[in-house]
Amino acid sequence: MKVVLLHGLYMHGVTLIPLAKQLKAAGHETLTITYNTVKPDVDSIFAKIDYFIAGEPEAAIVAHSMGGIIARTYLEAGSENSQLISTVVTLGTPHKGSHVADFFTNIGFGWALYKSKKYLLPNHDASWTHKAKLYSLAGNAPVGISALFNKGESDGTVLVEETKVPGMTDFELFRLNHFTLLISKEVYRKVLDVLSTPPGKAA
Helix, strand or coil, rough: CEEEECCCCCCHCCCHHHHHHHHCCCCCEEEEEECCCCCCCCHHHHHHHHHHHHCCCEEEEEEHHHHHHHHHHHHHHCCHHHHHHEEEEEEEEEEECCCHHHHHCCCCCCCCCHHHHHCCCCCCCCCCCCEEEEEEEEEEECHHHHHHCCCCEECCCCCCCHHCCCCCHHHHHHECCCCCHCHHHHHHHHHHHHHCCCCCCCC
């Protein structure tokens, strides 16, 4: 299967190299898209995805953090090729928006997020309405800036509650922080299991 990989805020495609290696070893073909996270050119991102998956019977997106919101935005844009995406797996994605982004915006540091605020500010009514199945994987090891806010269970950056959204197919929690979700063998096994699941079944 062709699998598109999208990284999170302030990150780069190199962070996805270990995951890409696992996917390739399992026989998948991957495309890692590096993009400017504070000023994402979604037209360019979407065009790259469309070109990569064109002609496939089905494809998938695996995304970390903000990358999962970019994936949802891609599906919402509704290109013809977006209908080929059968599965989306997100790692620590704040589907309901980020309380950390909200905090920094409220204290006057929203400039550091620039245009990414459009994707990261809280949206408590968010839901998953796409035909592609969403598997949301989250962490609950509170190592990171989010631990300072003490607003609930988190991976140190994103609240566990922010990673849950109505309409998702499955949710799984790991004892990992926001960044170790990217390098966990346990997470890799889950991603590979999801991608090997026949359509119509839950992993």
